[in-house]
Amino acid sequence: MPTVARLGGITIYLYFEDDNPPHVHVIQAEHEAKVNIRSRAVMVGHIPARALARACAWIEENEDNLLRQWDEFK
Secondary structure (H helix, E strand, O other): OOOEEEEEOEEEEEEOOOOOOOOOEEOOOOEEEEEOOOOOEEEEEEEEEEHHHHHHHHHHHHHHHHHHHHHHHO
């Protein structure tokens, strides 16, 4: 479960044992959401809108690298 980013109080993880579709786990304090890498849609969970927007912007900027890491460990 490597940490792929820390954005202030937001942490983004890839859990390599997870199933498709490719997604990351976004955690802020007691909130957690699984976010689809390609669509940036919340699959499960909840995270405050401001934190989600910040995480999604980062995910968009790093989409190619995230998908490459996902494929490498699957």
